[in-house]
Amino acid sequence: MPKDDGIGASSKRREDLRFLTGNGKYTDDINLRGQTYVHFLRSDLAHGRINSIDTAAAEAMPGVLKVFTAADFASAGGIPCGWQVTDRFGEVMQEPKHPILAEGKVRHVGDPIAAVVAETYEQARDAAEAIDLDIEELEPVVDMVKALAPGATKVHDDLTSNLCYDWGFVEDNKDAVNAAFESAAHVVSLELTNNRLVANPMEPRVAVGDYDPWNDSHTLYTTSQNPHVIRLLMGAFVLNIPEHKLRVVAPDVGGGFGSKIYHYAEEAFCTFAAKVLKRPVKWTSSRSEAFISDAHGRDHKTKIELALDADHNFMAIRTETYANMGAYLSTFAPSIPTWLHGTLMAGNYRTPLIYVNVKAVFTNTVPVDAYRGAGRPEATFQIERLVDKAARELGVDPIELRRKNFIKADQFPYQTPVAVVYDTGNYDATMDKMLELADYANFESRHAESAARGKLRGFGIAHYIEACGIAPSNLVGQLGARAGLYESASVRVNATGSISVYTGSHSHGQGHETTFAQVVAEMIGVDASSIEIHHGDTSNTPMGMGTYGSRSLAVGGSAIVKATNKVIDKAKKIAAHLLEAAPEDIELKDGKFSVAGTDKSVDWSGVTLAAYVPHNYPLEDLEPGLEETAFYDPSNFTFPSGAYGCEIELDPETGKIDILRFIAADDFGNIVNPMIVEGQVHGGLAQGIGQALLENCVYDDQGQLLSGSYMDYTMPRADDVRGFTVDHSCITPCTHNPLGVKGCGEAGAIGSPPAVVNAAIDALHRAGHTHVTHIDMPLTPSRVWAAMNR
Amino acid sequence: MHNFEFVKPASVADAVAALGRGEAQPLSGGQTLIPSMKARLNAPEILVSLTGITEMQGVSRDGDSLTIGAATTHATVARDAASDFPGLAALAGQIGDPAVRNRGTLGGSVANNDPSACYPAAVLGTGATIVTNTREIAADDFFQGMFTTALDEGEIITGVRFPIAQASAYAKFLQPASRFALTGVFVAKYASGVRVAVTGASENGVFRWAEAEAALSAQFDAEAVAGLSVSPHEMISDLHGTPEYRAHLVRVMNQRGVRAAS
C-alpha cells in the first residue's frame, strides 16, 4: 500500500479545485493598470510582396496609441530558431529571418503585417480595418514536392531554394541498407501522409507586456510551457534585454501540447511595445487567430520500405520523408523530423540496418513544430503500418511477425542502429497484457456478431517505443540543440517544517502540483499537504527548461529528488547534533529522525526549527537554514513502450468507423500517481484517435486554410473517444534516473493512430475489400467509403 | 464586433417599424448572426430582437396542423411537439448541442436557409407554410438556393404551419466537425403521398427527391428506393465529402428515414 499521498497513491489533483470552479489564474485574467490592447493585422494572402503600408488613417482613429510595422523593429532581432540541423553533406540548414512583423513579404495566411495598439481591443480592431495595404500577390508555395522542383517560386528570396535541409541518417549506413534491399527475400513498401494538425489547447495564447521605467525592467506574462526558455530566447536574441531586467511569468496555462513551447512574435511584440508606450500591452488570441498563428504539428509525406529475409526477419528499413516547416522555422522545428523521428525508426524491433532521409521544406503555410509526441508519432505510424502491411502480404499473423522481430527482454540495454540505446523494456509482456485485456481470444465471435448486423468489425495492433525525458545536454548539443536540456529544483524547507518546492518544470494540465508533492512527501515522510509546488515564474524558480517531451517527472522530478536528498543530508547533520550522535547513524523514517538502534529521536519540525532558530546548532560546521538547489542532467533518454489494441466497427453503407474498445498496455517504468497517468493516457488517446479519424488541417492550392475553425476542423468529442482500458502494470524501471520513471504524457498520441488505421484495414480485409491496403488519415467516412468503392 | 443599437419590441408591428429604420436586421436566437458579427462579416446598425414577441412563441395544434412561432427555440420544439409530431420534434432535438438548442430558433434557421441546416428539410419535407408579417408562402416556393429565400427586405417570419404527417422521420448523417447535416433526409407520409426533402447535399440547398417520393408513395418501404440514385452533379464538394459520397448518402439516409418512420 502506498503511503497516503506518497509515491504510488492516486491522490486527487489539488489544482483541479481551482480549475474546475473557474478560479484558475490564467494569463488573460491578468489586467494591469493602464493596460492597452493590441490587434494584429494579419495577411489574408499566402504569399505577397508588400509594396506599401499606409497607417495614417488608422493612427488618427479614436483610442489608437500607435500602429507598428516592421520599420519599428529595426533594432530588434528576428525570432530565433533553437536547433540547427546539419544535412547529409555536412552543410548547416538554411535558416531564414523570422521578423516580428512581416518585412518585405507576407509568407502565410496569418503572418502579422501591422499591430495596432489602442485603449480598447475593439478600437484596435476598428483601426486595423483602416490600414491601407498595397500587397502584390505572389504565387503561393503549398505542395512540398512542387516546392523543391527546379525553378519553383521561393518562400524566401534570399535562400537558394525552399529546401531547409536534406538529412540522411545514418548516412554511413546508406550503402549497406541498399545492399540489404538487393538481397532481401521480401520487400514491403508503403506511401503515406502524416496529416497536419492544429494543437488547439483549450486556452488560446495570451501575452501581457509590462515595463517599469523606474528600474528599466520588463515583465512578460505569457501562456508558455517554459518561461525560462522564453526569457532566454527573447531577451538574448530578439530584444537585447539581460535576464536580470526581464521576468517571464507563465501562470496557470490551459494546455499546450507543444504549441506553447515556442517563442512567438506576439510575446516579443507586447514586451517591446510596453516600453515604447510606457504602458502595459495585452494580446489575447481569438480561436480563429490561433488556427493561423499557433505552430501546427506533423505534416509529413513518406515512402517507407522494409526488407525481410526468407524467415521474415527484418533486415533493413529505408525511408524518404518530406517534412513541412511552414514559412519560418519555429523554435524547435528542425529537430522534430530529424532527431526526434529518425532515432525512433528502430521501433521495438531488431532491424539491424536503417536509413532515414528527410527533406525539410519551406512553404507558404503556418510554421510547423512539435505537437504531442513530436516526431515519434510519425516514426511509429510508419513502422506499425508497414509491419501490419508486411504481415498481410506475407500471409502471417501480425502479432507473430512483431514478436518474431521484437527486441527480447534479455537483450537490454539494446544499441539500435539509429544511435539511441534502449535501457529497459519487455515488449512481449505488454503485448500479452494488451491481448488479455482486449479479450482478443474471443474476437472472432464478436466479429461474427457484428457481421450479423451488417457491420464490419476489425482489430488493430500497434506496439510503440518513444524516447522521453529529453535529454542529455552534451548529446543534444552535438546534434544541433542551441540549449541544454537539464532541469532544476529548489527545495526550501520553512522554519516550522512546511516545504516550498520551486521547479523549472511547468505544469499546464499535467498535475505537477500534486505529483511533485507526492515525491517529496514520500522521501521525507511528511504529509503532502505541507508541501507546495511553485512553477512558472523566472523571478523565483531556478533556470529550468520547461515541460514537453514527457520530461517533467523523469528530468524535473529527478532534480527535485536530488535537491531533496541534499536537504535530507543536511537535516541529518542537524539531527545528529540535536541527538548527540554521528550523522551516519541517523535514520529518517516517516518524518522522524532517530539514532539507529536506540529510541532517541527528533521529529522533522524539531530539526527544521533548529535550522532557522539555531540556538542549539553546530554553527561552526553548518550554515543555518534548510534550502537546497539541484540541477539534473539526464545521462540518457527514457524509453516508454507499450502495446495498443483497437477494436472498431465500420458501417459499410456510410464508411463511418466507431471505436468499440481501445486497450493501452504501457510500460512507463515506476508510477507516482496512477490516476494521473491514466488521465494522461486518456488525453493522449483522444488526440491520437483525433488524428486517425477526425482532425485534419488542410490548405488549398492557394495557401488558404480550409479548416480554419471548428466548423471544419474536427476536434474529438466525448462520444468519439470511448471504451478505453488503460493498464500500466508492466513495469521495467528506467535504470538511469532516481525514480525509475519513464514518462507518460505523449504515449497515447504516439501509439494510437496506427492501431486505429490497422483496425480499419483489418475490418475491410475481413470483409473482402482486400484491395484497400492503406487509407490516409483522417479516416473520415467519405474517405473510407471512397476507398471501399474504388 | 462593431457597435450597434439594440431594440426588443413586444409586437410584430413594432418590430417591422424598427426594421424600417436604416441598416436594421432581425435577431432571433443569434446563433448564426452573432458569430458573423463577431467575425465582422456582418455589421447591422440596429438589431431588432424578435424573442420578446409573445405571438411568435410556442407550439400550438390546430386540427391537422401544428403551428410553431418563429422565435420558438429548438429545445422547446423538441419538447412541446413530441406528442403531436414526433418526427419534427426529433429533428429539432438533433440540432447542434443543448446550448444551441436553447437559443437557436425555427425562424432564424428557416430565414437563414443554410444548405446544411436541418429545419429546411422538415419545412420542405412536410410542405409547410411559412407565415410572415405580410403573407403566407408555400415551402415549395420559399427556399431558393443556399442562403436565399423568398423573403423580402424587412419581412419577418412570424411562424410556420406544419401539416402533421401520418409517419415521419429525419435521418441525419453528421458532418463530423460542425455536426450540421453532411446529408440529412426528412421523410413524411401523408394520405396524399410521401414527401422526401434532402438537406446538406446540394449546392442549391434543400431539395425534394421526386423519384423517391413517387416510389415511396407507391410503397412505403425502404426497399422501394434501394435501386434509386441521385446524380452527384451539383452536389457539394468539401473536406468532408465528395459529390459522389453525398449522392450515395442521399439514398442511404432516405432508406434509414423510411425505416425509422415505419
Ligand SMILES: Cc1cc2nc3c(=O)[nH]c(=O)nc-3n(C[C@H](O)[C@H](O)[C@H](O)COP(=O)(O)OP(=O)(O)OC[C@H]3O[C@@H](n4cnc5c(N)ncnc54)[C@H](O)[C@@H]3O)c2cc1C
Ligand atoms: C454550434 C452550432 C451548431 C449548430 N448545429 C446545427 C445543426 O446541427 N443543424 C441546424 O440546422 N442548425 C444548426 N445550428 C444553427 C442554429 O440551430 C440556428 O438554427 C441558426 O443559428 C439560426 O437560428 P437563430 O435563431 O440563431 O437565428 P439568428 O442567428 O438570430 O438569425 C439568423 C438570420 O436569420 C434572420 N432572422 C432571424 N429570425 C428571423 C425571422 N423570424 N424572420 C426573418 N429573418 C429572421 C436574421 O436576421 C439572420 O440573418 C448550429 C449553430 C451553432 C452555433
